[in-house]
Amino acid sequence: MARRTYTCPLRWSDMDAFGHVNNVNFLRYLEQARIDFTLSGAGKTTQRTFPEVSVVARHEVDYLRPLVYRAEPVTVETWLTDLGEKSFTVAYEIKDTPGVAGAGNTVYARAATVMVPYDLSEARPRRLTAEERAVLTDYLEDQPVAV
Amino acid sequence: MARRTYTCPLRWSDMDAFGHVNNVNFLRYLEQARIDFTLSGAGKTTQRTFPEVSVVARHEVDYLRPLVYRAEPVTVETWLTDLGEKSFTVAYEIKDTPGVAGAGNTVYARAATVMVPYDLSEARPRRLTAEERAVLTDYLEDQPVAV
Amino acid sequence: MARRTYTCPLRWSDMDAFGHVNNVNFLRYLEQARIDFTLSGAGKTTQRTFPEVSVVARHEVDYLRPLVYRAEPVTVETWLTDLGEKSFTVAYEIKDTPGVAGAGNTVYARAATVMVPYDLSEARPRRLTAEERAVLTDYLEDQPVAV
Amino acid sequence: MARRTYTCPLRWSDMDAFGHVNNVNFLRYLEQARIDFTLSGAGKTTQRTFPEVSVVARHEVDYLRPLVYRAEPVTVETWLTDLGEKSFTVAYEIKDTPGVAGAGNTVYARAATVMVPYDLSEARPRRLTAEERAVLTDYLEDQPVAV
Numbered sequence: 341m342a343r344r345t346y347t348c349p350l351r352w353s354d355m356d357a358f359g360h361v362n363n364v365n366f367l368r369y370l371e372q373a374r375i376d377f378t379l380s381g382a383g384k385t386t387q388r389t390f391p392e393v394s395v396v397a398r399h400e401v402d403y404l405r406p407l408v409y410r411a412e413p414v415t416v417e418t419w420l421t422d423l424g425e426k427s428f429t430v431a432y433e434i435k436d437t438p439g440v441a442g443a444g445n446t447v448y449a450r451a452a453t454v455m456v457p458y459d460l461s462e463a464r465p466r467r468l469t470a471e472e473r474a475v476l477t478d479y480l481e482d483q484p485v486a487v
Numbered sequence: 488m489a490r491r492t493y494t495c496p497l498r499w500s501d502m503d504a505f506g507h508v509n510n511v512n513f514l515r516y517l518e519q520a521r522i523d524f525t526l527s528g529a530g531k532t533t534q535r536t537f538p539e540v541s542v543v544a545r546h547e548v549d550y551l552r553p554l555v556y557r558a559e560p561v562t563v564e565t566w567l568t569d570l571g572e573k574s575f576t577v578a579y580e581i582k583d584t585p586g587v588a589g590a591g592n593t594v595y596a597r598a599a600t601v602m603v604p605y606d607l608s609e610a611r612p613r614r615l616t617a618e619e620r621a622v623l624t625d626y627l628e629d630q631p632v633a634v
Numbered sequence: 635m636a637r638r639t640y641t642c643p644l645r646w647s648d649m650d651a652f653g654h655v656n657n658v659n660f661l662r663y664l665e666q667a668r669i670d671f672t673l674s675g676a677g678k679t680t681q682r683t684f685p686e687v688s689v690v691a692r693h694e695v696d697y698l699r700p701l702v703y704r705a706e707p708v709t710v711e712t713w714l715t716d717l718g719e720k721s722f723t724v725a726y727e728i729k730d731t732p733g734v735a736g737a738g739n740t741v742y743a744r745a746a747t748v749m750v751p752y753d754l755s756e757a758r759p760r761r762l763t764a765e766e767r768a769v770l771t772d773y774l775e776d777q778p779v780a781v
Numbered sequence: 782m783a784r785r786t787y788t789c790p791l792r793w794s795d796m797d798a799f800g801h802v803n804n805v806n807f808l809r810y811l812e813q814a815r816i817d818f819t820l821s822g823a824g825k826t827t828q829r830t831f832p833e834v835s836v837v838a839r840h841e842v843d844y845l846r847p848l849v850y851r852a853e854p855v856t857v858e859t860w861l862t863d864l865g866e867k868s869f870t871v872a873y874e875i876k877d878t879p880g881v882a883g884a885g886n887t888v889y890a891r892a893a894t895v896m897v898p899y900d901l902s903e904a905r906p907r908r909l910t911a912e913e914r915a916v917l918t919d920y921l922e923d924q925p926v927a928v
Contacts, residue, residue, distance in 0.1 A: 349790045352816040353656060353809055357649040357703075358607065363543040364514040364647070368794055371511060375793040376852070395553075396510040401546045409651075411817070460505065496643045499669040500662055500803060504796040504850075511794070515647055522646040523705070556798075558670070652901065657837040658808040665805060690804040693842045700836070754799065 342478055346373040346416045347437060352409045361407040366449050367399065370432055373416035374453070377430075395465075397427060398454040407448045412440045414448065420480040426467050427456045428476055489625055493520040493563040494584060499556045508554040513596050514546065517579055520563035521600070524577075542612075544574060545601040554595045559587045561595065567626045573614050574603045575623055636772055640667040640710040641731060646703050655701040660743050661693065664726055667710035668747070671724075689759075691721060692748040701742045706734045708742065714773045720761050721750045722770055783919055787814040787857045788878060793850045802848040807890050808840065811873055814857035815894070818871075836906075838868060839895040848889045853881045855889065861921040867908050868897045869917055 348369045356362035374394075407414070415437040422429035435447040459466040468476070495516045503509035521541075554561070562584040569576035581596040606613040615623070642663045650656035668688075701708070709731040716723035728743040753760040762770070789810045797803035815835075848855070856878040863870035873892045877884040900907040909917070 351809065351813055353650060353658070353812060355651040356647060357651065357653045358540070359651045360542075362647060363546070364511060364518060367511040367514060368792065371794060372792055393505070395507075395550070397550055399510070399546060399548045403542070403544055406542075498662065498666055500665060500797060500805070502798040503794060504798065504800045506798045509794065515645065518647060519645055652834070654836075657840070658805060658812060661805040661808060687799070689801075689844070689847070691844055693804070693840060695840045697836070697838055 343417050343419045343481075344373075344377055344479065346376045346418065347413045348372060348416050348434075349413045350407075350409050355409050359408065361409065363401075363403055366401060366403070366407075366434060366451075369414065369416055369434055370399075370401075370430075370451055370453060373418050373432060374430060374455075377418060393458050393460050394455040395458045396453055397456045399451065400453075401449055401451040403449050405446050405448045407434075413437055418479070420476055421452065422454075423468075423473065423476055423480050426465060427454055428468070429454050431481075490564050490566045490628075491520075491524055491626065493523045493565065494560045495519060495563050495581075496560045497554075497556050502556050506555065508556065510548075510550055513548060513550070513554075513581060513598070516561065516563055516581055517546075517548075517577075517598055517600065520565050520579060521577060521602075524565060540605050540607050541602040542605045543600055544603045546598065547600075548596055548598040550596050552593050552595045554581075560584055565626070566628050567623055568599065568628060569601075570615075570620065570623055570627050573612060574601055575615070576601050578628075637711050637713045637775075638667075638671055638773065640670045640712065641707045642666060642710050642728075643707045644701075644703050649703050653702065655703065657695075657697055660695060660697070660701075660728060660745070663708065663710055663728055664693075664695075664724075664745055664747065667712050667726060668724060668749075671712060687752050687754050688749040689752045690747055691750045693745065694747075695743055695745040697743050699740050699742045701728075707731055712773070713775050714770055715746065715775060716748075717762075717767065717770055717774050720759060721748055722762070723748050725775075784858050784860045784922075785814075785818055785920065787817045787859065788854045789813060789857050789875075790854045791848075791850050796850050800849065802850065804842075804844060807842060807844070807848075807875060807892075810855065810857055810875055811840075811842075811871075811892055811894065814859050814873060815871060815896075818859060834899050834901050835896040836899045837894055838897045840892065841894075842890055842892040844890050846887050846889045848875075853884055854878055859920070861917055862893065863895075864914065864917055864921050865909075867906060868895055869909070870895050872922075 350361065354361045354365040354368070414434055417433045417435065419431055420428055421431045430453045432449075432451045432453075433447055434449040434451070436444050438445070456465045457468055457472070458464070497508065501508045501512040501515070561581055564580045564582065566578055567575055568578045577600045579596075579598045579600075580594055581598070582594040583591050585592070603612045604615055604619070605611070644655065648655045648659040648662070708728055711727045711729065713725055714722055715725045724747045726743075726745045726747075727741055728745070729741040730738050732739070750759045751762055751766070752758070791802065795802045795806040795809070855875055858874045858876065860872055861869055862872045871894045873890075873894075874888055875890040875892075876888040877886055879886070897906045898909055898913070899905070
């Protein structure tokens with residue numbers, strides 16, 4: 341059982357006219373954390389065993405604290421809360437990066453995404469392979485979805 | 488009891504490298520539908536009685552069909568499913584615009600957002616005013632959140 | 635000789651933390667005007683004779699007035715200032731839409747883009763076809779690039 | 782005389798439907814490099830002596846090579862090519878980051894931006910202060926604008 345941590349740089353343009361990181365851009369951070377998960381394989385092998393193309397079937401996001409642009413990155417912690425035949429659920433926490441100067445331990449958002457592996461050439465959902473499931477199992481936690 | 492409909496133009500750049508409107512950009516459509524709601528008042532008065540500054544406390548989005556860029560807009564239908572003292576819940580359907588050439592009646596996504604009126608100068612949540620509640624009541628439906 | 639006009643809806647999220655439409659998003663308006671040009675053919679035929687895939691080789695943009703989000707669209711006027719064998723230059727004005735309530739006749743930006751027709755399957759630039767040139771000629775003006 | 786280098790992380794969502802980083806998002810990289818310049822002061826003092834609020838008056842961008850998303854950042858090198866009383870011109874090169882595994886020495890784009898210091902409370906341009914000019918002078922090069 342393990343969690344992944346993605347160090348996520350902010351962009352000044354993530355803020356909206358209210359001077360906060362816009363709620364929609366939090367989902368960019370989630371996306372980028374999933375991309376990091378994908379391209380790194382799942383840490384176990386050098387192959388890309390995380391489903392390379394998956395589509396989002398559902399998002400849930402709870403916004404806990406406002407976030408203002410700063411040079412210091414946030415951390416997106418990710419793990420799995422469900423692992424089915426044709427879908428899996430990624431849970432996340434977006435929070436301060438420990439050890440970064442000036443960072444506290446604020447959690448800005450919690451979220452969960454139901455992902456469906458997708459076959460681009462056939463343009464339809466597909467099952468997870470055994471190899472994909474084996475890798476993903478390492479990140480599966482019993483805890484209910486955090487949101 | 489009423490629903491609002493916002494005619495939502497797409498942008499080619501809403502698509503990602505997979506050639507579909509990216510899941511994150513669906514939340515831009517929801518945001519823009521709320522902005523349209525806000526700036527039009529709530530249709531009852533000429534005043535802007537919809538809380539002008541509200542922050543998003545929670546999103547739920549179910550993605551039902553892939554959407555590809557096209558010149559024809561989609562429609563975002565909005566209504567309320569909850570109206571509390573300090574928050575309210577907007578429900579949405581993103582779907583084809585009836586009567587537009589080439590449009591079917593596909594529903595692309597259903598979503599719900601918990602909104603909290605916010606006092607920017609005090610930087611904290613505030614209660615809905617009686618006037619705001621009166622306007623919002625017109626859009627309140629008994630139905631459970633669609634997602 | 636003709637100019638095209640694209641009616642361009644704004645999004646609230648086009649604004650940045652300073653409360654103005656961010657300079658980068660002006661280029662989204664230019665892009666969307668080019669997309670409109672492309673997908674409409676060039677107005678002469680029902681075929682898509684404007685090069686369907688072209689890449690941007692160069693942008694020049696002059697920002698003349700700040701633009702704040704509003705429900706009313708802006709107009710992007712487009713024409714050609716150069717038409718070569720392997721490239722062409724699109725000129726633009728982003729301005730108020732005549733006849734829209736509350737709109738003046740402000741010009742917000744002038745810009746020019748050098749476009750290069752691109753062969754995606756070969757991953758390299760290509761020449762304009764005779765048919766493409768014939769359509770584009772209608773939009774060619776003698777005037778030097780506006781910026 | 783000095784140049785600044787900003788290490789610029791890409792996002793997967795910077796790519797468009799053609800599978801390349803979209804031309805518009807290159808300007809996000811330029812913006813973020815300017816933000817990094819601003820927030821770091823100009824390296825000479827601990828104060829923020831770079832004009833904290835400046836508006837973009839003009840962009841020129843030459844796109845030299847297509848860029849595809851990758852985990853490795855690009856580098857945005859910045860310097861000044863003009864320093865006037867009421868404006869200054871930032872020049873940039875977007876290129877591979879030396880020493881990063883798998884990186885070559887490709888230059889993806891060259892650009893220049895005319896910036897105008899701006900007084901947000903008065904909503905109008907203002908002159909550079911002597912202190913600002915002193916800091917910016919360090920980055921001024923004789924070379925003509927690269928684009």
